[in-house]
Amino acid sequence: MNKVTLVLADALLALSANSAQAMGEYADRVNEAKSYPNKTKEIMRLPAAS
Numbered sequence: 001m002n003k004v005t006l007v008l009a010d011a012l013l014a015l016s017a018n019s020a021q022a023m024g025e026y027a028d029r030v031n032e033a034k035s036y037p038n039k040t041k042e043i044m045r046l047p048a049a050s
Helices: 003-035
Strands: none
Touching: none
């Protein structure tokens, strides 16, 4: 194979590996966000005194 083909194949391999790692990290963040409970609480107001 000539050098241009090898360089092109190397660049495509690096790009695909980088993309796969980025998608994996994004999936980790989404799964962590789903696993944490929602910490916000609704404020319950007392009925008005009559």
